Amino acid sequence: MKLTRREAIKLGLIGSGSLLLPFVKQEPAFAQFSPQIKPFELPFRTPPVLQPIRSDATTDYYKITMEKARVEILPGLKTEIWGYNGITPGPTIRQQRGRQSVVRFINNLDEKMSVHLHGMASLPQYDGYAEDLISPGYYKDYLYPNNRASTLWYHDHAIHQTASHVYRGLAGMYIVDDEVEQALPLPKGEYEIPLIIQDKRFARNGSLILDNLNNRGVYGDVMLVNGVPFPRMEVANRKYRFRVLNGGASRLLNLQLNKGELIVIGTDAGLISAPVKTRTLRIGIAERYGFIIDFSQYPIGTRVILQNPISSNNIDRDNRTNQIMCFDVVRQESDDSLIPDTLRFVQPIPISSALRTRTFRFDRNNGVWKINNLGWDKNRIDANPGFGDVEIWNLVNPGGGWIHPVHIHLVDLQLLSRNGRNPLPYERGWKDVFLVGENETVRVITKFGPNIGKYMMHCHNIVHEDTDMMTQFEVGTGGDSPLSAPAKPISQILPL
Ligand code: C2O
Ligand code: CU
Ligand code: CU
Secondary structure, X not given: OOOOXXXXXHOOOOOOOHHHOOOOXXXXXXXXOOOOOOXXXXXXXXXXXXXXXXXXXXXXXXXEEEEEEEEOOOOOOOEEEEEEOOEOOEEEEEEEXXXXXXXXXXXXXXXXXXXXXXXXXXXXXXOOOOOOOEOOOEEEEEEEOOOOOEEEEEEEOOOOOHHHHHHOOOEEEEEEEOHHHHOOOOOOHHHEEEEEEEEEOEOOOOOEOOOOOOOOOOOOXXXXXXXXXXXXXXXXXXXXEEEEEEOOOOOXXXXXXXXXXXXXXXXXXXXXXXXXXXXXXXXXXXXXXXXXXXXXXXXXXXXXXXXXXXXXXXXXXXXXXXXXXXXXXXXXXXXXXXXXXXXXXXXOOOHHHOOEEEEEEEEEEOOEEEEOOEOOOOOOOOOOOOOOOEEEEEEEEOOOOOXXXXXXXXXOEEEEEEOOEOOOHHHOOOEOEEEEOOOEEEEEEEEOOOOOEEEEEEEOOHHHHHOOOEEEEEEOOOOOOOOOOOOEEHHHOOOO
């Protein structure tokens, strides 16, 4: 059964314009607001960059422990989080294309975990398959090939538990660089900044509230950037490059500056062909974009606010999710960076090269989220493209007041159209997550590879994913089983 129109109206999901709909009106049962904090007072920070434990000619070896910690997120309160190395977001891994990473994830938590590096073409046994679980007291070494420059993120993917695990803190950024990108005169170093945006809700004592509204979604009323609520960043009057990730559970973001434009330079899986100026940038869960803000257009002393305007009948009574962070232009600096007119050519995959088209319907059925009316079954394969085959996939949302950010593992894809219309200018790059709005058919094209084997596809509203909007496809035949490199007990741990 779909959400009825009445149910959708009750939840405030109808009547505010099609792509802005995953915002749930507060209901009495749900109306618990986080303690108020004044925005733009806490200092901005970025997650630490993780150093390898050791390196050899081909590979860098890292170690991350999943553990609980009590941290101060809201001033004066302690929040229990589950974090990679006890922090959230976890440490950033920064790697060079062509080098290999081995990341040892040790599970010191009391639930089973699976770690997915979102955006990496990992072998099936290292892709964080939802049923390839690391039990408490176990560890697993994941191997990552780092085969292209892009902005990725690692997060939990445990079957039916992803929303709770990611929401409690198990997410971090992972960046792959390469010489081509490094040779461009874009802002670098301290002027290249990750922005991991997440919305969370806190009880009066500071603990996280996880209310999934009967499996519809988890919506917070505190906007965190890199784990800090509504932070304030001091900037020089020059260009900065940002890598933004919507790392929340369910909330769609619509980024906008209170004055000026964003200059988009990259999508999920790397740079786009040419920069695109935009007033607003729509980011579904798990999508990544690269953009530049040129602060030289503002006089010193200007406060620039990164906003998230939703719609006039916004669901948050205090409208707190309408703003995210601020940039205070505090100093003069010279700027030798440039935004080249051509960044990295994205060669369109010709439609004529597609061997077949498949259609997947993302819908609600008897109160359960499904794909083509089916839920997750590790023994079922819903598509079997040959290795190297080009296919067009129709991702269909038949309506119902919901959008679904659909993520396909392994491959980078290109967006062909939405309901026959051209993609937004800034979506014309390599991507692995596609917002499928109400009553929309999103057509995407890809060439299946570079690996064979079984990989997942799911809605990245992680509450939908858990219950049960997830399936798998298999590229070719004879790939490694996703379960072929099981976790091992910590008692058998060998030095990396
Ligand atoms: Cu970001 Cu299958 O996940
Ligand atoms: Cu993924
Ligand atoms: Cu969904």
